[in-house]
Amino acid sequence: MSNAMATVPASRTWQRHTVGQKLARTALWLLIAVAVALSVQSINVIWEFLWDAPEQMMDMGRRMWPPDLAYYPKTVHAALMETFHIATLGTIFSMVFALPLSILAAHNITPHKGLNLFAKTMLVSSRSVNSLVWALLFVAVFGPGPLAGAVAIACRSVGFVGKLLGEALEEVHFGAIEALKAAGASQTSQILYGYWPAVKPAFWSIMLLRWDINIRESSVLGLVGAGGLGMAMNAAIDTFEWDRVAVILLTIFAVVVIGEVVVTYFRRRLI
Amino acid sequence: MAAVLNIRGLTKAYKPGMPVLKGIDLDFDERGLTAIIGSSGTGKSTLIRIINRLVNPTEGSILFKGVELSRIEGRQLREVRRRIGMVFQEYNLVERLSVMENLLTGRLGYVSALDAWRRKFPEEDVTHAYELLDIIGLSDFAHQRADSLSGGQRQRVGIARALMQRPEILLADEPTSSLDPKTSVEIMELLKSQGVTNGIPVVVNIHDVELARRFADRIVGMTGGRVVFDGPPAQLTDDHLKMIYGGEGWLQ
Amino acid sequence: MSGARLGPTARGKRSGIRPFHSSWQAKLLAIVVAAYAVYALGQLEFSAERFVKGLDNGARFLARMFPPSYRNGDQIVTGFVESMQIAVLATFFGVMLSLPIAVLGARNLMPAWATWPARLIVTLCRAFNPVIVAIVFIKAVGFGALAGVLALIVASVGFVGKLFMEAIEEISMKQIEAVRATGAPFLSVVTYGVLPQVIGRLVGFCTYQLDANLRNSTMVGIVGAGGIGAALFAGFQRFEYDFVLAILITIIAVVLLGEFASNYVKRIFHV
Incomplete structure (x- = not known):
């Protein structure tokens, strides 16, 4: 305001931003431009390969068509079921671990800074490491196979579920809890009868969301040996059987679409 | 006086067979404030929105300074629209832009999209905007965001935005319905005086019969999608009002 | 009764x-x-x-x-720089592509002939995990960072494009109507009527996507698309688990740092 009063009467020109705002904006744009330019310059692009790309894609398309549909009942179906189990088991495991961690992370339930910090660090670590990296770790521990995949999915999901659930717990209206406290309820019954009913819808919708994500993620874990569709895909790619890869890609696409429909249906029933 | 706008046989049906406007004939000439009165749902708003084609007519002709605009599209439509100023009931300012940017919006029809994006407007537009800000008494608010203004201030900015177009006609769709009585009078005064200063006709949709009587040079009464009264305020009798609004209890 | x-x-x-x-x-x-x-x-x-x-x-x-080994620290640094470059480029080009696609796909601005192709593109981009897309691009342009950039551009269009489209569909049409009534050309309606209403959320999506791309670039690296993921995978294959741990710790630290930085930037821009 004072700014406008100072500049306007003198000369009736108009500038959208003050000098300071302009500088900040220019600096930001410059930063973006420099970052992009530096990245373009230093990233290793082999131009012949890039120009060749459309032809390679066409070639791949030709090899994929027609898809080897007979491959589905032979191998893909079993792999698909495995992927489903990995995702669902992983989600169930993550629920078991995320519940206590989210309670420890919510500062209104656990008024202990050290425990909060501990739980939050666990959750952040779980989230920062990609499920594919988790899978690499557990393939090294349990050996190749779906078990490594399920544990990897669980480890990645704990952070996601725990964070969202912890935030939901922290938003619970204090009044209801205080009433329970005043009635002499123990910590356990406060959680069971105060917090749980309040976060239940959020909890189920978080689990559903994560399950949907897990279905997608578990379809690629096999690329590092953790079972499911990815493993079948890896095998087909290694032997250049692109018509089989096409079947797997179609399967994944179908699963994603079905998953979306199922989740939309349940979410509508939940809310 | 030369005609600005001639409407003939204008019909609008949002659903086939259920017309909201049933054959409107109206003429507007160069000067004066016309108030269109009528109860809600009688098609006043549709009528005013059809004039600058925010709503498309079903049938009939709209002649604006010799241009038939009931069927034009694209560039032609934009060129007609920029000659018609429009003021809205809920102001319809772009909330997150500054007052000055909202005013300059009125010039978008004359500036290339690229220049508009870079906020490069001709100097005379900016000068004009400051003049209008002086007129509406918001000179100090140029840099303020539109969502920080009060209702009355917003509507004044809305009027200034329409005037930025240097319009040849000013339309206002219920400009006072969201405002308190005192502010409503101020807004009507502003519309009236700006119409006179710029020598352009002003067409205002309005609920409030008293405001209409006080400021209008001409009153058009509508009911059931038809014009049932058209004349100076002095000739508007209670019988007319009964016909326009129906019933009479509210007159006492 | x-x-x-x-x-x-x-x-x-x-x-x-x-x-x-x-x-x-x-x-x-x-x-x-x-x-x-x-x-x-x-x-x-x-x-x-x-x-x-x-x-x-x-x-x-x-x-x-244990203990984590930083003896190949320069490999970690090079890998991270490359991951960062992949993330910057993917976010930049992904957002640039998302803007027009989102405008075309917004049902309140565009007729059906424009919205359904735009929506189809976004759905396809979302359907496949970046890892799978990366594999396809590796086939097309060879191993290396370029394949990673292309894969993450696809992922960014899927995410930012969808959210941005939804944001546009939620704007107030009254403000658009007023800008249209002045006779403004379509592009000016977008810059004056649409953009001011969604720019805050768009900045939020972009910073989130940069963060997501950085995390995902570790993942696409595992299948051969450059960045820190390649170093991580090599570590696993050589059984240098102490080096693996060093990389994991660095990833977690960088992700945490990124979270702090993005909160800081958000506070500067008041979004």
Whole structure:
């Protein structure tokens, strides 16, 4: 305001931003431009390969068509079921671990800074490491196979579920809890009868969301040996059987679409 | 006086067979404030929105300074629209832009999209905007965001935005319905005086019969999608009002 | 009236209200989930013996991870710089592509002939995990960062494009109407009517996507698309688990740092 009063009467020109705002904006744009330019310059692009790309894609398309549909009942179906189990088991495991961690992370339930910090660090670590990296770790521990995949999915999901659930717990209206406290309820019954009913819808919708994500993620874990569709895909790619890869890609696409429909249906029933 | 706008046989049906406007004939000439009165749902708003084609007519002709605009599209439509100023009931300012940017919006029809994006407007537009800000008494608010203004201030900015177009006609769709009585009078005064200063006709949709009587040079009464009264305020009798609004209890 | 209320149907209804209803449902659900978990674990050839062996392996594995080794620190730095470049480029081009696609796909601005192709593109971009897209691009442009950039551009269009489209569909049409009424050309309607209403959320999506791309670039690296993921995968293959741990710690630290930085930027821009 004072700014406008100072500049306007003198000369009736108009500038959208003050000098300071302009500088900040220019600096930001410059930063973006420099970052992009530096990245373009230093990233290793082999131009012949890039120009060749459309032809390679066409070639791949030709090899994929027609898809080897007979491959589905032979191998893909079993792999698909495995992927489903990995995702669902992983989600169930993550629920078991995320519940206590989210309670420890919510500062209104656990008024202990050290425990909060501990739980939050666990959750952040779980989230920062990609499920594919988790899978690499557990393939090294349990050996190749779906078990490594399920544990990897669980480890990645704990952070996601725990964070969202912890935030939901922290938003619970204090009044209801205080009433329970005043009635002499123990910590356990406060959680069971105060917090749980309040976060239940959020909890189920978080689990559903994560399950949907897990279905997608578990379809690629096999690329590092953790079972499911990815493993079948890896095998087909290694032997250049692109018509089989096409079947797997179609399967994944179908699963994603079905998953979306199922989740939309349940979410509508939940809310 | 030369005609600005001639409407003939204008019909609008949002659903086939259920017309909201049933054959409107109206003429507007160069000067004066016309108030269109009528109860809600009688098609006043549709009528005013059809004039600058925010709503498309079903049938009939709209002649604006010799241009038939009931069927034009694209560039032609934009060129007609920029000659018609429009003021809205809920102001319809772009909330997150500054007052000055909202005013300059009125010039978008004359500036290339690229220049508009870079906020490069001709100097005379900016000068004009400051003049209008002086007129509406918001000179100090140029840099303020539109969502920080009060209702009355917003509507004044809305009027200034329409005037930025240097319009040849000013339309206002219920400009006072969201405002308190005192502010409503101020807004009507502003519309009236700006119409006179710029020598352009002003067409205002309005609920409030008293405001209409006080400021209008001409009153058009509508009911059931038809014009049932058209004349100076002095000739508007209670019988007319009964016909326009129906019933009479509210007159006492 | 009150008699009718206590009638059998009303009582039946009342026993259907929350507490009782949800508890038998919850019990049933718990039983089903537990039964499924047992069944699925069997399907995944999980046995106590294998688990114990896994734990044994895990203990050895952990022992080999500690202490983390930074002796190849320069590899970590190079890998991270490349990951960062991949993330910057993917976010920049992904957002640039998302803007027009989102405008074309917004049903409140565009007719159906424009919205459905735009929506189809976004859905396709979202359907496949970046890892799978990366594999396809590796086939097209060869191993290296370029394939990673292209894969993450696709992922960014899928995410930012969808959210941005939804943001545009939620704007106030009154403001658009007013800008249209001045006779503004379509592009000016977008820059004056649409953009001011969504720019805050767009900045939020972009910073989130940069963060997501940085995390995902570790993932696409594992299948050969450049960045820190390549170094991580090499570490696994050479059984240099102490080096792996060093990379993981660095990833977590960088992700945390990024979270702080983005909160800081958000506070500067008040979004």
